[in-house]
Amino acid sequence: MSASKPPLARFEHVSLSFETPNGVLKVLDDVSYEISEGEFVSIIGPSGCGKTTMMNMLAGFQKPTAGSVTFDGAPILGPGPERGVIFQDYGVFPWLTVKDNIAFGLKLKANHVSIKEHNDICAHYLALMGLSDFANSYPKHLSGGMRQRLAIARAYAVKPKFLLMDEPFGALDAQTRLNMQNLLLQVLGAEGKTVMLITHSVDEAIYLSSRIIVVTARPARIKRIIDVAFPYPRQEAIQELAEFGEIRKIVRELVMSEYQAQQAQGSVRFSE
Ligand SMILES: Nc1ncnc2c1ncn2[C@@H]1O[C@H](COP(=O)(O)OP(=O)(O)O)[C@@H](O)[C@H]1O
Ligand SMILES: [Mg+2]
Numbered sequence: 001m002s003a004s005k006p007p008l009a010r011f012e013h014v015s016l017s018f019e020t021p022n023g024v025l026k027v028l029d030d031v032s033y034e035i036s037e038g039e040f041v042s043i044i045g046p047s048g049c050g051k052t053t054m055m056n057m058l059a060g061f062q063k064p065t066a067g068s069v070t071f072d073g074a075p076i077l078g079p080g081p082e083r084g085v086i087f088q089d090y091g092v093f094p095w096l097t098v099k100d101n102i103a104f105g106l107k108l109k110a111n112h113v114s115i116k117e118h119n120d121i122c123a124h125y126l127a128l129m130g131l132s133d134f135a136n137s138y139p140k141h142l143s144g145g146m147r148q149r150l151a152i153a154r155a156y157a158v159k160p161k162f163l164l165m166d167e168p169f170g171a172l173d174a175q176t177r178l179n180m181q182n183l184l185l186q187v188l189g190a191e192g193k194t195v196m197l198i199t200h201s202v203d204e205a206i207y208l209s210s211r212i213i214v215v216t217a218r219p220a221r222i223k224r225i226i227d228v229a230f231p232y233p234r235q236e237a238i239q240e241l242a243e244f245g246e247i248r249k250i251v252r253e254l255v256m257s258e259y260q261a262q263q264a265q266g267s268v269r270f271s272e
Contacts, residue, residue: 007035008162009035009058009162009196010068010069011031011033011034014031014032014054015030016064025218027049027053027220028219029220031067031220031222033222036194041195041212042204043215044202044205044213045215046217046255046258048262049216049219058071058083059083060078060080060083081105081158082161083162083164084155084163085165092150094140095138098138098139101139101150102122102154103122105155105158125156128156129149131146134146152168156187162196163196163197169201184208185232206228207236212225212251214255215258228247230244
């Protein structure tokens with residue numbers, strides 16, 4: 001990565017308020033940061049602080065009230081295939097089979113993908129996610145964890161330059177979660193993507209990220225940005241290192257203090 005390259009994603013003095021029947025809810029307050037190509041950035045902060053809203057801006061689903069969000073140097077006007085989103089609540093289509101869910105994004109890019117390539121890509125990601133035997137099943141016949149793996153496969157299949165992942169492993173049991181984290185590292189190693197991951201797991205953030213952005217209770221502001229210097233490819237064993245433990249302690253304390261701030265602040269606060 002050359003130092004002269006502009007950042008892939010840039011938040012500049014971004015604020016956002018929602019107009020609600022109860023008044024104005026301020027969700028983001030003067031957020032500025034950049035994500036360079038090849039970086040893995042995790043966002044961690046209390047529930048309801050504005051993390052998903054922030055990701056929605058980069059995905060192209062939400063415009064800032066003030067400030068700007070740019071991708072590859074241009075303002076974001078809407079969603080695009082170079083930004084693959086894995087939603088918090090699976091985001092699979094119940095009316096499509098497992099295989100057709102994976103193929104969905106590829107069909108949107110139909111001009112670029114031949115039928116053979118298309119089938120190969122589907123088979124590859126079905127196998128990678130352990131879903132080959134369920135290719136022709138519908139999501140309602142899958143467990144929660146399998147549906148989540150399907151959502152991940154669908155996003156990976158399009159090979160987006162930028163992966164936006166909103167608590168993608170939250171509903172998985174500990175062992176499957178670790179498998180998915182390792183698989184993600186493997187896919188990144190092979191395909192060299194840039195990632196923004198929202199997570200509640202401090203360990204997950206440290207294990208996967210090159211940087212962790214801790215955000216405050218709502219309205220979300222940047223509290224601290226922490227570099228995680230472990231080189232890639234990463235092995236599970238780094239989780240046992242003293243240095244890992246030190247970062248864990250720092251991040252946990254930052255996140256805990258924001259949960260406490262959120263509790264002290266009481267329920268949702270609106271302004272006129
Ligand atoms: N479209 C919307 N209209 C009004 N309020 C919203 C909307 N989307 C989110 N919110 C509110 O904004 C706050 C931040 O939401 P969100 O970004 O989903 O938080 P997080 O992902 O950090 O848990 C919450 O209080 C939520 O209820
Ligand atoms: Mg969220």
